[in-house]
Amino acid sequence: MLLSFYIQPASSRLISLGSVDITIISIYFAMVLAIGFYLKRQAETGEDFFLAGREMTAWIAGLSFLSANLGSLELMGWAAAAYQYGILATHWYWVGAIPAMLFLGIVMMPFYYISKTHSVPGYLKLRFGESSRALSAITFGFMTVLMSGINMYSMALVMKVVLGWDIHFSIWVSSLTVAVYVALGGLRSAIFNEVLQFVLIWAGALVIPIVGLIEAGGWDGMVARIAKNFPGQDFTHLWSTMGSFQDNPMGIHWTGIVLGLGWVISFGYWTTDFLVVQRVLAAKDLRAAKMAPVIGAAFKMMVPFIVILPGLLGLAVLPFPLMGEAEAVASGGHSYNEVLPIMLARYCGPGLLGLGITALIAGFMSGMAGNVSAFATVWTYDIYRALMKKDAADAHYVAMGRWCTILGVLVSIGTAYLVMEFKSIMDYVQALFSFFIAPLFGTVLLGMLWKRATPAGGFWGLLCGTLGSIAMWAWVKADPGAIAYIALSTHAKDMAENMYRALWSWLICVGVTVAVSYMTRPKPEAELTGLVYGCTEIPSEADMPLYKRPIFMAGIVGLVFLVLQVIFW
Amino acid sequence: MTGEHGSISIWFFTGILVLVFGVLILGAGIYSLSNPPEHPVVLHELHIDLWWGAVLTAAGAFYCWKFAPSRKE
Numbered sequence: 110m111l112l113s114f115y116i117q118p119a120s121s122r123l124i125s126l127g128s129v130d131i132t133i134i135s136i137y138f139a140m141v142l143a144i145g146f147y148l149k150r151q152a153e154t155g156e157d158f159f160l161a162g163r164e165m166t167a168w169i170a171g172l173s174f175l176s177a178n179l180g181s182l183e184l185m186g187w188a189a190a191a192y193q194y195g196i197l198a199t200h201w202y203w204v205g206a207i208p209a210m211l212f213l214g215i216v217m218m219p220f221y222y223i224s225k226t227h228s229v230p231g232y233l234k235l236r237f238g239e240s241s242r243a244l245s246a247i248t249f250g251f252m253t254v255l256m257s258g259i260n261m262y263s264m265a266l267v268m269k270v271v272l273g274w275d276i277h278f279s280i281w282v283s284s285l286t287v288a289v290y291v292a293l294g295g296l297r298s299a300i301f302n303e304v305l306q307f308v309l310i311w312a313g314a315l316v317i318p319i320v321g322l323i324e325a326g327g328w329d330g331m332v333a334r335i336a337k338n339f340p341g342q343d344f345t346h347l348w349s350t351m352g353s354f355q356d357n358p359m360g361i362h363w364t365g366i367v368l369g370l371g372w373v374i375s376f377g378y379w380t381t382d383f384l385v386v387q388r389v390l391a392a393k394d395l396r397a398a399k400m401a402p403v404i405g406a407a408f409k410m411m412v413p414f415i416v417i418l419p420g421l422l423g424l425a426v427l428p429f430p431l432m433g434e435a436e437a438v439a440s441g442g443h444s445y446n447e448v449l450p451i452m453l454a455r456y457c458g459p460g461l462l463g464l465g466i467t468a469l470i471a472g473f474m475s476g477m478a479g480n481v482s483a484f485a486t487v488w489t490y491d492i493y494r495a496l497m498k499k500d501a502a503d504a505h506y507v508a509m510g511r512w513c514t515i516l517g518v519l520v521s522i523g524t525a526y527l528v529m530e531f532k533s534i535m536d537y538v539q540a541l542f543s544f545f546i547a548p549l550f551g552t553v554l555l556g557m558l559w560k561r562a563t564p565a566g567g568f569w570g571l572l573c574g575t576l577g578s579i580a581m582w583a584w585v586k587a588d589p590g591a592i593a594y595i596a597l598s599t600h601a602k603d604m605a606e607n608m609y610r611a612l613w614s615w616l617i618c619v620g621v622t623v624a625v626s627y628m629t630r631p632k633p634e635a636e637l638t639g640l641v642y643g644c645t646e647i648p649s650e651a652d653m654p655l656y657k658r659p660i661f662m663a664g665i666v667g668l669v670f671l672v673l674q675v676i677f678w
Numbered sequence: 679m680t681g682e683h684g685s686i687s688i689w690f691f692t693g694i695l696v697l698v699f700g701v702l703i704l705g706a707g708i709y710s711l712s713n714p715p716e717h718p719v720v721l722h723e724l725h726i727d728l729w730w731g732a733v734l735t736a737a738g739a740f741y742c743w744k745f746a747p748s749r750k751e
Contacts, residue, residue, distance in 0.1 A: 129706045133699055140695050151685060169688065301688045308692050312699070316730055320721055458719050460706030461727050464699055 258524020369608025
């Protein structure tokens, strides 16, 4: 078999796959390609290719919305963070996601959906004009393919460490598979595969926490084992150790988590990052568009069960300690980053192991498909059509979408090879991506909720917020002592700096937008219809049964979220 | 809950894949009963592969039946 040709000697890998495992992985690849070929005939128009015909149900849009974010690096990275920091890592799934997802569904989605925009930069064009769209589209397109390449390289590295697969083989086979099925079937194919991948991720990853809890003696048994293995350290409380920077291993204060992560970063990502918002724009009607993020939030709340719990179980049951990457390389031990595959190998025999690895590959592919389909849309509609060729036929733009899907993947592959040569690029690009999210949230939020915001205010707020974020990052790079000013404490660590930098850049964006708006002439209200609160008639849900209303379901999800905070306080 | 017009539901594709994976995992579990592995996984005696394979097979078969193209109006 082709795959076995590329597999390296057993001594250099963490897991050995048998023939049944390789069969499972091969069948998965065949299925995603088959779906792409099957859906090709349904992707003939621009609406079909870029917005999946706007006919997705709330469930499909919601699962796809979540799946596009649920990459394998996310699974492995947060399992590693759970081993390192304990249950604190759950903040990125709960306070760092749920309020923002519910806010997107209930407050922001009506404006995105009613305006009939095809993208987030497209909304900025309608609300603030061409310059704001160009700024956000170019930065988004550029950063999306770069991030995609970095994720591709990181995934290939994981496959090399875990399975011994050749790094070039992993990069080319997985990325070309994604390129083929997205180029053929467009967003519909990406969404279909994301739903499939969502199911596989759960089917493959759920075994670990179930068997792990049996081995550890349930939740209480696990907590007792962790306390015995790591005396004096608290790995199992969410909030009680966040009163000061020194009391928790993340070196972060609760204000950083609530305001930086829970407010700016989370709301910025979940409400304005087109990678995820695009899935909801494909919903069949406004109710489905509002329900999709609510459904996504309900499932997001459960993801710690398959991501955080394996990390905690690693603390409880593994007979050897895991360590940082550098220490692991020096001592020949295992790093935190390997905790998920180590737990997979601990409980899963032939067949289940193949399913678990398929879940990791599925996670990678869903994340990458999200990146390239969003890139294709923003490039075609917000850059190519807006700035280069305004009046071409619809078929021309569909062809452009197909080609730039392939181009996006090739640029991502090129980035992956660049990162392989110059690894420090990874830190810079990840920092760059964070520069745009927080200010963009400020611009979109004011655009939707404040009709006095003017086109000049929107543009200058976005630009100044972004430049302010870059300046703060450069300041700390040049003078590490500056972290005391950015993150309000000399004890703050990198994570805290990111949180506070996001908060300040959001405030800069909002402040500049408000100031410039008061100095410039607002748009007439007639031009804001369908775009801004107070100028848009949102269809009433009064004739709908209570249990079918998105606001009611969001209330239930919000209540469960609060109860979980109290239980794990 | 299909999300497409006049075409095969995504849940049917999902059902096929889950069914096939379930059968393969169940088969591997049955094989390991008669040929115990040299290095068994932790809690091997629970035969998780048999249970999980059976669950996936049942769920996959149900989805294949429920969302079969022939059952569409």
